[in-house]
Amino acid sequence: xxxxxxxxxxxxxxxxxxxxxxxxxxxxxxxxxxxxxxxxxxxxxxxxxxxxxxxxxxxxxxxxxxxxxxxxxxxxxxxxxxxxxxxxxxxxxxxxxxxxxxxxxxxxxxxxxxx
Amino acid sequence: xxxxxxxxxxxxxxxxxxxxxxxxxxxxxxxxxxxxxxxxxxxxxxxxxxxxxxxxxxxxxxxxxxxxxxxxxxxxxxxxxxxxxxxxxxxxxxxxxxxxxxxxxxxxxxxxx
Numbered sequence: 001x002x003x004x005x006x007x008x009x010x011x012x013x014x015x016x017x018x019x020x021x022x023x024x025x026x027x028x029x030x031x032x033x034x035x036x037x038x039x040x041x042x043x044x045x046x047x048x049x050x051x052x053x054x055x056x057x058x059x060x061x062x063x064x065x066x067x068x069x070x071x072x073x074x075x076x077x078x079x080x081x082x083x084x085x086x087x088x089x090x091x092x093x094x095x096x097x098x099x100x101x102x103x104x105x106x107x108x109x110x111x112x113x114x115x
Numbered sequence: 116x117x118x119x120x121x122x123x124x125x126x127x128x129x130x131x132x133x134x135x136x137x138x139x140x141x142x143x144x145x146x147x148x149x150x151x152x153x154x155x156x157x158x159x160x161x162x163x164x165x166x167x168x169x170x171x172x173x174x175x176x177x178x179x180x181x182x183x184x185x186x187x188x189x190x191x192x193x194x195x196x197x198x199x200x201x202x203x204x205x206x207x208x209x210x211x212x213x214x215x216x217x218x219x220x221x222x223x224x225x226x227x228x
Binding site: 003004033035041042043044045048056058059091093103104105106107108109 | 119151156157158159160161164205207214215216217218219220221
């Protein structure tokens with residue numbers, strides 16, 4: 001069974017540009033999460049989808065970030081326009097909606113560098 | 116609000132020695148607790164989780180952790196370190212399970228040959 005995949009693995013852009021990150025969850029997983037780790041700090045929650053609906057977006061830093069999950073399959077996270085402080089590693093995770101203790105399976109992350 | 120504190124951003128142990136990585140949590144309700152590991156150039160992998168069953172939880176690769184409510188701790192241990200254990204370890208808490216995870220800042224484990 002394929003794990004969570006993320007694309008691209010690395011992205012280097014200039015301040016003011018737009019970047020779109022993609023996450024493909026494990027097939028059949030209804031829950032999809034986005035997290036971010038800024039260098040040297042903790043991994044922080046951004047938002048949670050259940051199928052195509054946003055369950056919790058309390059961690060989204062500002063309106064420059066837009067997450068979508070059309071059709072309840074893959075998800076995209078767009079940053080427009082990017083700022084220097086957006087640099088970090090963006091992780092995606094997925095889990096099944098079977099039990100509250102279900103494991104979240106993480107992808108390898110996308111390393112975003114804003115110059 | 117829930118929070119996690121990991122004492123020691125870097126820990127070094129000799130090969131064959133005991134590994135002890137500390138994690139303390141804060142939660143207003145009984146928590147679910149997790150340890151994840153990140154090897155170089157890979158994603159986070161679940162080592163073990165506590166979900167209100169047995170307080171001593173055994174995970175993969177010989178790791179285990181004990182939930183101590185009185186100490187609000189969930190320390191990770193392994194009796195004998197291997198070189199392959201070198202990685203970054205993250206403790207995380209979730210208050211209702213299957214909800215957002217709150218992570219500690221991570222502990223980078225180095226194994227000395």
